[in-house]
Amino acid sequence: MSNLKNELERSIKTPGAIFMGLGSIVGTGIFVSIAIATQIAGNGIIISIVIAAILATFNGLSSAQLAAAHPVSGGTYEYGYRFLNSYLGFTAGWMFMIAKSASAATAVLGCVGYIFYAVDFQAGSLTLVISGLAILFVMTIMVSGGIRRSNTANKVIVSVTLLGLFVLIVAAGFVNGLPVEPITNALTDTSGSSILYGSALMFVAYTGYGRIATLGEEVHSPGTTIPKAIILAMVIIVVLYLLVSLTALSIMGADAFGHTIDGEAAPLMIVAETLSVPLIGPVITIAAITAMLGVLLNLILGLSRVLLGMARRRDVPHVLSKINPQTKSPAAAVLVTGIIIGLLVMSGDVIFTWSFSAFTVLIYYSITNLSALMMPKELRLYPVWIPAMGLFGCLFLSFWIEPVIWISGVAFLVVGLIWHTIAKRKRTEII
16 A cells, blocks of 8 residues: 555646646757757758757657556666666666756846846856855745646746747847748758757757656656657647747857856847847747746756666655645655755756766666667557667767766766765665
């Protein structure tokens, strides 16, 4: 008999699950990473977005069938344990915690930067850090209040963000017409290696759909809700990324847009200012701020649930597995997640952080696809070639990232596996 006091509440239905996925994707990815990838891929960014979307679709389908078959908190950490072995399961959890903690810290600092830019305030590094920690504290308290409150807040945040992006796309269409030139340039002025590097960077921008699977223990009717929500979220986000990137390139050109990441402002703010349409700047500012808050909220949710799963298996201290009986939230795991992100808020280079996240997330989803490959036939929802292509694509793209990035990622992985070996021996001694 299950322990109901230590279980999460299944309250997320299909619309809420879609918004959770969008809230994790429509943020740092669209407001920052498109510019980072454009700096690498140039006009080939359009092709990079399409390649990353195809790979993300394979991974999304693998995640969907795994979550439907094994709907518990923890995502690929749990799938690795069930369908592979403890070392691969732990690797998935470890890579996820490293990648997404860095992404969350970037979202915090990005949100503060957008706010200060909006009010034309020149802040020092200490002010940025203190303000970021204050925002992180508020969002951590919100998430610790339970999934229902987080779900409601997320719907509002995503709706405001999507509205702002829609206004930018429509305004650009009226001023500049259809963005035909960026499509032509993508087919003629490109570099193969740059496109693949750009694809790796853009891939991580899609992977928020995994939050739907990570929250599997809190999804109503997971066998049908999770696959449907992941597929619909992917369709929406691919269209949105293409429209936003085409809009930015048509207004500024690839070279100028790529270098917006070097300035003090957010890339899409500079795009909006270049467009010179009345009130478009404030609209994008509000959309950017809500987007960063949405990313932060969803990352705290996802990270805390993976930490919960790791605590249940004693890969981290078991005290983090406790569920608050009133809020049905893993409050201890949420608090520790907030502390980890807070430590990372102290410093960070957005380009290095995003590249590092790309490598570690590609390793994470390699294990996702490998888990889907090893599923029993009766549990599969999709053909076996889907996870096979996803596995190949993830491993292939991961090493197009700069060597210093993936070498650092491998080093962190080795440290994690040493930790896991020690923890595993201690569990054996206790038993």
